[in-house]
Each structure stands twice: as C-alpha cells, then as structure tokens.
Amino acid sequence: MNKTAKLITLAAALLALFFSMGCDKLRARDQLNKGVESYKNNHYEQAIDHFQDAVRLDPGLINARMYLATAYVSQYIPGVDSPDNLRTAQQAIDEYQRVIDANPAREQKVNSAKGIAYLYLNEKKWDDAKKYYRMASDLDPNDPEPYYSVGVIDWTACYQPRMEERAKLGMRPEENLNPKNKDQKKVCEELKEKNSPAIQEGIDSLNKGIQLRPDYDDAMAYLNLMYREKADVECDDLSARAEDLKTADHWVDETLRVKKAKAEKAAQNSAGGITVDQK
Numbered sequence: 001m002n003k004t005a006k007l008i009t010l011a012a013a014l015l016a017l018f019f020s021m022g023c024d025k026l027r028a029r030d031q032l033n034k035g036v037e038s039y040k041n042n043h044y045e046q047a048i049d050h051f052q053d054a055v056r057l058d059p060g061l062i063n064a065r066m067y068l069a070t071a072y073v074s075q076y077i078p079g080v081d082s083p084d085n086l087r088t089a090q091q092a093i094d095e096y097q098r099v100i101d102a103n104p105a106r107e108q109k110v111n112s113a114k115g116i117a118y119l120y121l122n123e124k125k126w127d128d129a130k131k132y133y134r135m136a137s138d139l140d141p142n143d144p145e146p147y148y149s150v151g152v153i154d155w156t157a158c159y160q161p162r163m164e165e166r167a168k169l170g171m172r173p174e175e176n177l178n179p180k181n182k183d184q185k186k187v188c189e190e191l192k193e194k195n196s197p198a199i200q201e202g203i204d205s206l207n208k209g210i211q212l213r214p215d216y217d218d219a220m221a222y223l224n225l226m227y228r229e230k231a232d233v234e235c236d237d238l239s240a241r242a243e244d245l246k247t248a249d250h251w252v253d254e255t256l257r258v259k260k261a262k263a264e265k266a267a268q269n270s271a272g273g274i275t276v277d278q279k
Helices: 005-040 043-055 062-076 084-102 105-124 126-139 145-168 182-212 217-232 236-270
Strands: none
Touching: 005 043, 005 062, 043 062, 062 084, 062 105, 084 105, 105 126, 105 145, 126 145, 145 182, 145 217, 182 217, 217 236
8 A cells, every 4th residue: 555545544534534433522512411301300310321422422511411410319318228229429529529620601600619618527427528519619709609508618617526425424405504514514524625616617608698698598597607606615704605606696686687678678679579459
C-alpha cells in the first residue's frame, strides 16, 4: 500500500470514528430526554435506566449525571439503614461527585455539593455533611441555606450526647446541670470541652444565615436551641448561663414575630386574590 492509500485509509477510519462519536452523543441525548420524561411521570427506575445509558454513551453529558443522581435520591429513604438503601445513597453521592470533579457551571456544582451533604446528613455522617455544605457556601456565599444546615448539624451533634449523659444522671429534660452536684459538674465540664467548638460554630453559622435572610425563622428557632446548649454547659458561670438563656428567649420571640408576619402577609395575599361577585 503506497503512502497516499495509507493516508486515505487513515482519514476514512478517523471519519468513521467521528461519525460514531457523533451518533453516540445523539443517542445519549435521546436517552436523556426519555429519562426526563420517565422521571416526570414518577417512573424512577425506568428513568435511572435511561440516564445510565445516556452517561454510558456520553460520559461528559453533565445534565445526564445530574438527573441520574437526582433519580437515585428519589429512591433513597432517609433513616433506613438497609444495604440496598445505603447503596442507592452511595450511587447518588458518586454521581454528584463526578459532576463536581468535571468542574461544571457553578449552579450544577452547588447543587451537587448540597445533594451530597443532604445524603450524608441523613446518614448522620456529620463531618462529611458539613464539608459539602461548606463547599456550597464557598461557591455561593450569599445562599443562607448551607449556613442553616451546618447550624442544625452542630446542634444535633451537641444535643444528642448531652441528653444521653443527662439521662444517665436521672435528670429531667428541663433541669440544668448543677455545678454543686459533683457528678453533674463532672459531666458539664466534659460536655463543655467536647461541645463548645460545635456550639460556637453553630451560633456563627445560624447568625450568618439570618444575616443573609433576615426573616429566616427556622434559623432563628435553631439559634434559640443553640444558645440553650451553650447555657447548659456554662457550669460554674451562672451569670453567663442567665445571659445565654436571655438570648435564647430573644430568638424565641423573634421566631414568633417573623412567623406571625409571614402568616399575616399570606392571609393578605390570599384575600387580595378573592373576587367578590357584585351582581
């Protein structure tokens, strides 16, 4: 075979490869569209099959990976620790991570980080969840929701062990740890050392969320709870405990004020949409 013939053969092979790749991309988009249609009709398993085919045909099709991850999440049941359910969560996490690694548009990256954080949150993997909520905050500093979520995680991580220790002491939920009681003081000091970093982080995060969304009543409610966590581990400093409880009560009042204002606004908007028949 002469040189010219070899070049023609190579060009033909490259052309065939080019058209093959083009066909795969078209087929991938067809599978993506079919997956979206199945997803909209709540046929999630069928949708997953279509999205998997789309990703196989075109690994760089980010939208297909996003939809695939979302479809996995729709099949995940929070709080159920069965192997199949945990496998579904991990499949969603893997797809979201592939989206992040592909360095997509900011919105896709933020949504993927939030998706991973949500799954880790439900699996009670607090540090992993906070890692991805922080990633979302770094990508979109003006979004209050990741700050709120970090605050909720910090409160949960502090509240549960504190209540377990109090139960061991036979304490009622409304009782404060008493520094004059030797056993309670010991528990208080241990909890303070363990929980103080998370308490402060939670307070800071929730305050940031409220700063970004002044009517964020859910964040206000958790800020109240976070200050009660802080109050209960003040141990010997009764003045600081009283101040923390005062701040907690303030956020209770703010939560109620904002909820009332929202309810009144919703009622006004609803009334404004009513047309009175004058006939």
